[in-house]
Amino acid sequence: MKKLLTIVVAAAVLLLSMVVPGEAANTAIFSLPGMDDVRAAAVRWKPDGMRLEEFMAMILAPTWSEVQSGVTTITPSPMTQGRGDVNQALYAFDQDNQTNPYKRAFWASGMGYPQTDIEDAVNTQRAADFVAQTMRGLWDQASGTPAQKRRAAWWPWHACTISLLCEPVFKKILSPDPDANPDATLSLLVTADPNVGRYGGAYWTTCANPATPTAKWDCFAMFIDLAEGNRSWGFNLDGTYKYADGTYSGLGGVSKTGDYNPLSVRMYQWNSYESGVFKENRFWSKNHTTYANSIWAKRLIGSAPQNGLNWSSHSWALCTGSICP
Amino acid sequence: MSVCVIAASSAMALPSQRAAVSLPKLPERHDLYPGLYDENNCKPIPADEGGGKRCPQRVVSEAPLVEMPSKQEHEHKQLLGYVGGFYADEISKAEVKLLDETVTTATAGPWEAMGLIRNENVNAVGDVKVTASLYGPGNVLLETASGLVPIANLRSGEPGPFRLATSTDTSLVSRVEWAVSAGHADTKVSRDLIIRQYFQAPYGATETNGTKNPYVLAAGFQNWGKPIDTASITAAWLDQNGRVVWVQSADIAPNTKPGIAKRDMANFQHIEVQAAVGQRLHQSAVMMWGVGQ
Numbered sequence: 001m002k003k004l005l006t007i008v009v010a011a012a013v014l015l016l017s018m019v020v021p022g023e024a025a026n027t028a029i030f031s032l033p034g035m036d037d038v039r040a041a042a043v044r045w046k047p048d049g050m051r052l053e054e055f056m057a058m059i060l061a062p063t064w065s066e067v068q069s070g071v072t073t074i075t076p077s078p079m080t081q082g083r084g085d086v087n088q089a090l091y092a093f094d095q096d097n098q099t100n101p102y103k104r105a106f107w108a109s110g111m112g113y114p115q116t117d118i119e120d121a122v123n124t125q126r127a128a129d130f131v132a133q134t135m136r137g138l139w140d141q142a143s144g145t146p147a148q149k150r151r152a153a154w155w156p157w158h159a160c161t162i163s164l165l166c167e168p169v170f171k172k173i174l175s176p177d178p179d180a181n182p183d184a185t186l187s188l189l190v191t192a193d194p195n196v197g198r199y200g201g202a203y204w205t206t207c208a209n210p211a212t213p214t215a216k217w218d219c220f221a222m223f224i225d226l227a228e229g230n231r232s233w234g235f236n237l238d239g240t241y242k243y244a245d246g247t248y249s250g251l252g253g254v255s256k257t258g259d260y261n262p263l264s265v266r267m268y269q270w271n272s273y274e275s276g277v278f279k280e281n282r283f284w285s286k287n288h289t290t291y292a293n294s295i296w297a298k299r300l301i302g303s304a305p306q307n308g309l310n311w312s313s314h315s316w317a318l319c320t321g322s323i324c325p
Numbered sequence: 326m327s328v329c330v331i332a333a334s335s336a337m338a339l340p341s342q343r344a345a346v347s348l349p350k351l352p353e354r355h356d357l358y359p360g361l362y363d364e365n366n367c368k369p370i371p372a373d374e375g376g377g378k379r380c381p382q383r384v385v386s387e388a389p390l391v392e393m394p395s396k397q398e399h400e401h402k403q404l405l406g407y408v409g410g411f412y413a414d415e416i417s418k419a420e421v422k423l424l425d426e427t428v429t430t431a432t433a434g435p436w437e438a439m440g441l442i443r444n445e446n447v448n449a450v451g452d453v454k455v456t457a458s459l460y461g462p463g464n465v466l467l468e469t470a471s472g473l474v475p476i477a478n479l480r481s482g483e484p485g486p487f488r489l490a491t492s493t494d495t496s497l498v499s500r501v502e503w504a505v506s507a508g509h510a511d512t513k514v515s516r517d518l519i520i521r522q523y524f525q526a527p528y529g530a531t532e533t534n535g536t537k538n539p540y541v542l543a544a545g546f547q548n549w550g551k552p553i554d555t556a557s558i559t560a561a562w563l564d565q566n567g568r569v570v571w572v573q574s575a576d577i578a579p580n581t582k583p584g585i586a587k588r589d590m591a592n593f594q595h596i597e598v599q600a601a602v603g604q605r606l607h608q609s610a611v612m613m614w615g616v617g618q
Contacts, residue, residue: 044360087607087608088608089395093391093393094393120361120368125371126361126368129358129360129361130358130361133358134590137547137588137589137590138545138590138591138592140589140590141581141582141585141589141590141591142580142581142582142591143580143581143582144580148580149580151580152578152580152581152591152592155523155543155545155578155592156521156523156524156543156545156592157523157524158523158524158526158543161543161595162526162538162541198371204379209384209386209387211387217382217383217384218379218382219382270382270384271381271382272381272382272383272384273366273381273382273383274383278354278366278381281382281384293390296386296389298395299395300401300403302351302403303401303403303408304522304525304611306525306610306611307395307401307610307611308395308401308610309395310392310393310394310395311392311393312389312390312391312392312393313389313390313391313392314386314387314389314390315390316386316387
């Protein structure tokens, strides 16, 4: 990760040069490699006739809106775990009560700052490409004013279509107003934050079953305590966990202020191919938790996890990297 | 509940034998998301991370201590124009069949029912009508109610939802006789939509302006077939026992241009459900049907 950050410093300088002096510091901040990934995705999928900065702002607007209520002055965390989804199927063994011993083996369905349930949401490069492709498709098929077309392109995001946060953010991070100045050169008022990486503190390693330690596979370590960027979704200001053991009392249908889903403990993620279908795997290894057994959950890729997960417990712990328990 | 299933129209009748269903599968991921996957479903590793690719893993494990399979996974399918369970891999008879185990009937107040039927013909069908005849004590016919399945081109093996409403008080009903009929599929209707569920918002979430929202199901689609001008979505929600607890449809979102070609994307209007029903839907599994015209 350090190597990655070193490599993309050049991109940061480029991005910073676009900032209007005196405005950026109070306008918006975003992950440096994340900005690089958004730019690459915007170049690839930009609608015909749209300015690059305009499309970048469209891609960026839902991020602050989804994970921090539209506050743009803090860098969103690529490792953000959504804590508002309410469905019993997301809890280990479908047990949504306080006595569930594995309650923090919780399958957060909205991941990363695009808060999608795509398998690579905690990866600013792949998430940005997916988001850009989706927005491009929806923009092209929409009619109306630019604002109406943006609304269509943002339809997949709750914060945009229900909470209506994205349009103000979009206007805030661009100068001048792109709709009133259709021929103007635009500046993106976003500062690049070099302290937040492409994976936001998560990292790739290898995993193995100790029974066959040489049969390794790539796995993605998502250790919540290593999350970079805005950690308010999981942590209090003093660094302690926020409602780590929370049980969303909205399970009865009505949410209450201060209620959250559990905060997942350290887990590993990978994709598998089994019996002709692709699955996303999340594994809470007992050597990285306080659990007596390891917990393994799987979902069909492309299927909303709320529609059902496969849960199992295991006596073995993962070998990770060169370390076996 | 007594169930009587009547075969579909004679034009659809086929010999009584099992037949494999040709499932309308989704395109490969490398085709759907160019550049994000290769033909082996491997993902490229960025050059600034060393390059190469990362492929789906085959992980071997001994038997788990405890396993709880997904309630839906064993039969959940994502197909063109369809997401959910109950889509048959093979069909057994020439009929459109009521799936009795999915039917919910009112326990008080006016008698109403929701549930699924399934097309077990080899060919697609349309105009699927579900009829319930309500009988009271003494086998007196109280009322007959009919409802159309809102999918005009129901493919072989595919389930379809229905809702029936009557004015007869549930307490008076002692027996129900069911019938299902079907006609020809509307071939102008396209089912080649890739349905994308965006999000579900639970009923009652309080917005920053203090209002309480209805339950919302947001979805869109990508056309993967012939050009269409409009589309609609129908969703059915199932309780934990697999019974249908609600059915509702929505049209394509406003401001969508007609002439939706293959690969084009568009949104559906939100499906919004208010209090009494909406409160429990976020806990339910969702089935979805997409229809283009």
